[in-house]
Amino acid sequence: MAQADGVPLPDAAPSCVSKLVLLGSGSVGKSSLVLRYVKGDFKSVLPTVGCAFFTKVVAVGNVALKLEIWDTAGQEKYHSVCHLYFRGAQVAMLVYDVTRKESFLRAQQWLEDLEKELQPGEIVVALVGNKTDLEEKRQEGKEFAESRGLLFMETSARLNHQVSEIFSAVAQELLQRDMARLGSSPLGNSGAMRLNQAPTRRTKCCSH
Numbered sequence: 001m002a003q004a005d006g007v008p009l010p011d012a013a014p015s016c017v018s019k020l021v022l023l024g025s026g027s028v029g030k031s032s033l034v035l036r037y038v039k040g041d042f043k044s045v046l047p048t049v050g051c052a053f054f055t056k057v058v059a060v061g062n063v064a065l066k067l068e069i070w071d072t073a074g075q076e077k078y079h080s081v082c083h084l085y086f087r088g089a090q091v092a093m094l095v096y097d098v099t100r101k102e103s104f105l106r107a108q109q110w111l112e113d114l115e116k117e118l119q120p121g122e123i124v125v126a127l128v129g130n131k132t133d134l135e136e137k138r139q140e141g142k143e144f145a146e147s148r149g150l151l152f153m154e155t156s157a158r159l160n161h162q163v164s165e166i167f168s169a170v171a172q173e174l175l176q177r178d179m180a181r182l183g184s185s186p187l188g189n190s191g192a193m194r195l196n197q198a199p200t201r202r203t204k205c206c207s208h
């Protein structure tokens with residue numbers, strides 16, 4: 001049986017496919033989070049140009065969900081291009097560097113941009129504070145995430161801390177919304193901090 005992060009995957013091919021986009025300032029660690037999650041590796045990576053694309057199948061309960069992961073470039077010159085990538089996404093991960101205030105403010109700006117273009121609850125949004133292994137003064141995102149109904153986790157791509165957990169959490173949230181829409185029960189607990197329930201409107205993740 002195939003496995004995802006050591007968890008056996010359901011035998012059937014993934015029945016759900018969801019688009020996940022990572023947004024955030026340059027050098028906050030978006031590519032490193034994806035590299036850690038998809039390949040289990042952490043190494044020096046060049047700044048992303050435009051966007052990079054990855055896939056990974058994640059098991060949530062007995063459902064295999066294929067995540068199509070779009071890792072956008074954080075440098076300001078690519079800002080307008082990034083808007084093209086979040087269209088049609090079911091999940092947005094807003095990544096900041098816990099040691100860089102401006103990156104935290106930039107993540108908040110991304111949320112405003114998303115809110116301008118999308119309906120409330122239309123997609124799952126997670127705020128991700130990366131580089132928790134660094135000792136410097138930290139930006140605290142929890143309160144902001146709570147006030148805006150976002151999933152929230154702090155991660156370290158370097159130390160592999162909470163990386164697969166945040167991807168699993170958004171996958172679970174997606175499926176829970178879908179189940180709620182279809183009147184079924186939730187699929188268990190991923191351990192994510194679910195701070196506030198955003199209104200369920202639609203998900204495009206599952207057709208079953």
Ligand SMILES: Nc1nc2c(ncn2[C@@H]2O[C@H](COP(=O)(O)OP(=O)(O)OP(=O)(O)O)[C@@H](O)[C@H]2O)c(=O)[nH]1
Pocket residue numbers: 024025026027028029030031032033043044045046047048049072073074075130131132133134155156157158159
């Ligand atoms: N200490 C530490 N460094 C990290 C971590 N994650 C990424 N980095 C480093 O931060 C730098 C930028 O990482 P990237 O993954 O390229 O950042 P990015 O957000 O994809 O950058 P852009 O492609 O410019 O948008 C690299 O030197 C990484 O090695 C982490 O969790 N801890």
